[in-house]
Amino acid sequence: MTHNPPSASELGPVWIMGAGSVGCYLGGWLAAAGADVSFIGRPRVLETLRRDGLTVSDMKNHQHVIPANALKLFEALPSLESTSSTTQTPTLQPPALVLLTVKGSGTVQAAQELAAAGLPPGTLVVSFQNGVGNAELAQAHTPSLKVLAGMIPYNVADLGHGVFHRGTTGSLMVQDDVHFAPWQAVFNSTQLQLKLVPDLKPVQWGKLLINLNNPVNALSGLTLLQEFSDWYFRRCLAALIDEAMQVLRQAQVPYAQVLAVPPEKFIRVLRLPNFLFKWVGKKMLQIDPKASSSMADDFALGRTTEIESLCGEVVRLAQKNGLQAPRNAAMVRLVQAHTAQGAGPGKWSGKALLKALN
Ligand SMILES: NC(=O)c1ccc[n+]([C@@H]2O[C@H](COP(=O)([O-])OP(=O)(O)OC[C@H]3O[C@@H](n4cnc5c(N)ncnc54)[C@H](OP(=O)(O)O)[C@@H]3O)[C@@H](O)[C@H]2O)c1
Structure with missing residues (x-):
């Protein structure tokens, strides 16, 4: 029965x-x-x-x-x-x-x-x-x-x-x-x-790696699709994920794959020049033209952001293990500065943001 x-x-x-x-x-x-x-x-x-x-x-x-x-x-x-x-x-x-x-x-x-x-x-x-x-x-x-x-x-x-x-x-x-x-x-x-x-912890860390895009997207003031079409913004995200993965590995904290490809491959694809990304990225990421990140909504409404639960979490894990995460720390500062200035949509160019993170 x-x-x-x-x-x-x-x-x-x-x-x-x-x-x-x-x-x-x-x-x-x-x-x-x-x-x-x-x-x-x-x-x-x-x-x-x-x-x-x-x-x-x-x-x-x-x-x-x-x-x-x-x-x-x-x-x-x-x-x-x-x-x-x-x-x-x-x-x-x-x-x-x-x-x-x-x-x-x-x-x-x-x-x-x-x-x-x-x-x-x-x-x-x-x-x-x-x-x-x-x-x-x-x-x-x-x-x-x-x-x-x-x-x-x-x-x-x-x-x-x-x-x-x-x-x-x-x-x-x-x-x-x-x-x-x-x-x-x-x-x-x-x-x-x-x-x-x-065990959801590795999934949460895997998701956090992808969510490192939230501050990049919010500071860009663009939709996700527009942001991912910009080589500089993609490299900002790759730099944040790369650094976070190094911290996780050294701290021996497991992270799961939450996208169709492992995060290591994801950052390689992000770093591809536009003409290649158009072909490879399209297969990997399906993004609706209307989508933007929830941190962009926070900026628009002048609300507190979740930056401390994203890049801030990477920085704290690094500190706990005697490591450093300077790019994620820089991102925390940039988002906090934007919020302190009254927020509103981000206006960073990809090139300027990459320079600020590096
Ligand atoms: N949006 C996305 O695409 C997305 C995707 C994946 C995961 N997430 C995660 O999901 C969570 C929610 O995100 P969201 O984008 O849905 O946020 P959201 O649009 O800000 O929704 C949360 C709502 O709850 C309200 N609220 C806060 N405290 C409350 C309380 N004590 N009682 C009743 N209502 C309360 C908030 O009001 P106030 O604005 O006044 O605080 C806000 O309207 C976040 O952790 C986010 O990172 C979001």
């Missing part, structure tokens, strides 16, 4: 803790899979969703639209005990799964709010955040919940009017756990291919 895996509605409600690009994208597709999804976020995003509804789309022209009146939106996370006796938030049900999708700078506050919300002990929380330490950080502030690390390999752009668009390829990954396992079928039943992996 075969058993069908439990459906999304049988598994229970999902909370999106941090309804931004990633949260809205994942939540939108989980709703398409039949999940009861509540979005907890800030007025800037929620007002748009209230007005325009939520649309999730991808490069293969898949699309799902949720009308505004079908969305469950919450501007703050109230305690579940208090929601039962008020009419303000009558539909916020205890979750079976929480997706933590705030930026790294918001992890502690979001975790503290989850801890104060009165969730049943052992409630599953999956951190779909970049960097290598957010799941542990969240777990430290929510000891009664079960926090798992996750990884989202692709870019999601907020195109405005409640449209969240996936611009690159790859599968979600989550640390293998018996309690999360039934959710895999729900994710896979919609446009969210998801793999379970026994």
Whole structure:
């Protein structure tokens, strides 16, 4: 006798803790899979969703639209005990799964709010955040919940009017756990291919290597496609990844391949001149013309960036092991200087940036 895996509605409600690009994208597709999804976020995003509804789309022209009146939106996370006796938030049900999708700078506050919300002990929380330490950080502030690390390999752009668009390829990954396992079928039943992996740390470091492009892209002020068409910007990225890989190797920290090719080959291709990159790179990287990095969004909105969880993490690992990472350290300084000057779109040329890193 075969058993069908439990459906999304049988598994229970999902909370999106941090309804931004990633949260809205994942939540939108989980709703398409039949999940009861509540979005907890800030007025800037929620007002748009209230007005325009939520649309999730991808490069293969898949699309799902949720009308505004079908969305469950919450501007703050109230305690579940208090929601039962008020009419303000009558539909916020205890979750079976929480997706933590705030930026790294918001992890502690979001975790503290989850801890104060009165969730049943052992409630599953999956951190779909970049960097290598957010799941542990969240777990430290929510000891009664079960926090798992996750990884989202692709870019999601907020195109405005409640449209969240996936611009690159790859599968979600989550640390293998018996309690999360039934959710895999729900994710896979919609446009969210998801793999379970026994140890996510090497994957997180592998993803971090690729995310070293975030500051390059943000400082360029270009779309990803435009940035990757510039030999100088590609060499900036290659220099950051190369240095980070040397630190990881010397510190004996394993990193996994998260792109179609190993990072060693990736940086060789990045360094190819334009006429060769056009042919080789096209096969390796599928980039939607609309895509840019989430750090570019931070610059545009004048928000704190995740540079400390990216280049900063490389610098700290180097320091811990008596090594140096001067290019990643320079990138931390450049991004911090841009933020201190009031941010806005980056205006660096590739040539000037490469010189500043070297
Ligand atoms: N976007 C991408 O393409 C992408 C791809 C892969 C991985 N990631 C990673 O995924 C994570 C999320 O990135 P994102 O681009 O989705 O960020 P985002 O668009 O900034 O979304 C996060 C949202 O959560 C809100 N928020 C922060 N603290 C909150 C709280 N305590 N309660 C409710 N809402 C809160 C933020 O508001 P404020 O703006 O007011 O803080 C923001 O609207 C990051 O670690 C990022 O590096 C992003």
